Amino acid sequence: MxxxxxxxxxxxxxxxxxTLPPRATVTRLNRGATLGEPHxxxxxxxxxxxxLALLAQGAPVEILRINERAEE
Amino acid sequence: xxxxxxxxxxxxxYETGFLADFTKSGEVNWKxxxxxxxxxxxxxxxINLSQSRLLFVxxxxxxxxDSQTPFDASNVLGDYTLRLFPVTTVFxxxxxxxxxxxxxxxxxxxxxxxxxxxxxxxxxxxxxGALAPTVVSFCGYHPDVTSxxxxxxxxxxxxxxxxxxxxxxxxxx
Numbered sequence: 001m002x003x004x005x006x007x008x009x010x011x012x013x014x015x016x017x018x019t020l021p022p023r024a025t026v027t028r029l030n031r032g033a034t035l036g037e038p039h040x041x042x043x044x045x046x047x048x049x050x051x052l053a054l055l056a057q058g059a060p061v062e063i064l065r066i067n068e069r070a071e072e
Numbered sequence: 073x074x075x076x077x078x079x080x081x082x083x084x085x086y087e088t089g090f091l092a093d094f095t096k097s098g099e100v101n102w103k104x105x106x107x108x109x110x111x112x113x114x115x116x117x118x119i120n121l122s123q124s125r126l127l128f129v130x131x132x133x134x135x136x137x138d139s140q141t142p143f144d145a146s147n148v149l150g151d152y153t154l155r156l157f158p159v160t161t162v163f164x165x166x167x168x169x170x171x172x173x174x175x176x177x178x179x180x181x182x183x184x185x186x187x188x189x190x191x192x193x194x195x196x197x198x199x200x201g202a203l204a205p206t207v208v209s210f211c212g213y214h215p216d217v218t219s220x221x222x223x224x225x226x227x228x229x230x231x232x233x234x235x236x237x238x239x240x241x242x243x244x245x
Contacts, residue, residue, distance in 0.1 A: 004127075004232055005119045005239040012244075020113040032173035034243050038181035041190070048190055052199070055121050055239050060113035 005059070009034060009051040013065070022059030025051045028069035037071055075225065076217050077110045083218045090215065091149075100148050108217055120201075124238035127204040128159065129228060131212025132178060132185040132245040133170030136161070142169035143211035150216060152223040155209045156231070159188055172213045173245045185245050204235040212244055 007023040010016045011034055016024050027047060029036060036043035050066050076082060085106040093104045133143050135155040144151040157166070163182040168175055177184045188207070194200045208228050214220045232240060 004229075004237060005116060005124075006242065007239070008242040008244065010244055018107060018109050020110040022114045022116060030177070032175065032245060033177035033184040034245060035184050035187055035190075038177050038184055041183070044183055044187060045190055048187055048194070049199070052121055052126075052194070052241065055119050055124075057118045059116045059118070 005055050007051050007054045009047055013063075016063055020060070020063075023051075023054035023057070023061045025054065025064045025066050027066055030070045033070065036068060043068060075114075075221055076108055077112070079218060079221065082106055082108065086216065086218070094148070105215065119238050121239065122198055123201045125202045125204055125236055126191070126195075126200050127206070127208065127232050127235060127237035127240045128188075128191060129208040129210075129240055129242045130186055130245070131170075131210055131242070132173075133168045133211040134166045134186060134207075134209045135169060136165055137167035138165065142167070145169040145171045145211055145213070148215075150214045150219070151211050152214065152216075152219045153210070154224065154227055156206050157209065159191070159203050159205055159207050161188065161207070163188070170211050170213065170245060178245075185243060187243065191241075201238075204232070204237045206231060206235060 008021050009025045011027055011029045011031055013026045016026050035047045047068055054061050090104040093101050135142055136157050140155050168178060183190055191203055195203050208231055210224060
């Protein structure tokens with residue numbers, strides 16, 4: 001967004017690669033649980049912190065795949 | 073830098089394909105839908121988040137269930153309006169109007185989509201300088217990206233400016 005540093009996390013790698021946001025992390029988490037499993041505060045924090053960390057970098061930043069996935 | 077490249081061409085394909093088909097048949101045919109494809113990404117400087125104010129934006133369809141109108145979640149052409157609520161809102165006051173994701177996880181633990189308590193903790197820990205006082209919420213089912221650009225994004229920018237945000241975190245659902 002114009003004049004603001006933005007960052008996003010998504011479970012949809014295809015949409016993220018198609019739209020090319022300035023900063024993004026991509027996970028293997030599920031639709032409806034973008035930040036992680038319910039009550040898994042540690043996982044939710046990891047996703048958040050990795051996504052927020054991108055704000056330190058000038059955009060565009062290469063889309064960062066992080067190794068977070070939903071439970072089987 | 074445009075948010076959506078070749079938006080005029082996209083709109084033409086949307087109107088003559090997906091929208092025309094829906095208007096004629098009353099059925100949604102996603103095979104007719106022109107997917108957005110950007111070839112480049114907006115540029116801009118990084119920030120020191122510990123010295124910055126962060127605005128949180130959610131697409132989960134959250135709204136204050138006792139005082140706000142739910143999003144028109146069943147509208148197959150989308151609802152492009154916003155709902156605003158304080159970043160300190162307790163989760164019990166928030167409901168979700170969005171028909172395109174399973175609500176089981178967010179009903180069990182809202183922080184899977186609305187990490188309001190995590191963000192407050194990160195601000196208290198100093199990783200985030202401050203949180204903008206308002207959460208911007210919309211129902212992230214938006215087939216008409218021109219309406220997103222013209223109707224949804226401008227008021228978000230106004231809020232970001234009014235609340236002196238330096239950065240925006242978007243968590244889609």
